[in-house]
Amino acid sequence: MGRRSAAAILAEIGDDMSKFPTPGDFASWARVCPGNHESAGKRRSARTGRGNAWLRDALSQVAWAAARVRGSYYRALYFRHKARSGPKRAIVVSSSCSTR
DSSP, rough: OHHHHHHHHHHHHOGGGGGGHHHHHHHHHHHOEEEOOOETTTTEEEOOOOOHHHHHHHHHHHHHHHHHHTTOOHHHHHHHHHHHHHHHHHHHHHHHTTOO
């Protein structure tokens, strides 16, 4: 993550991270976690929701950069999800996981 991305993320969420007890809470607040809609045992796609556009853009740019680093966990995660659901949805999964 570069300085500009870090500055953009810090500007959007502030420096007090105590309001997010877990990384999952942060991803949920930023609305970058994939939706979970299941009914009668069938899993259906769900939208991620409308969150902070600036934060979402910064996290997706960081996820795109992490997906290009050779030998990284996020690259493997991106390609694993890209094969099933396409590149843009795979980036949403990678950006929500990058907060872990």
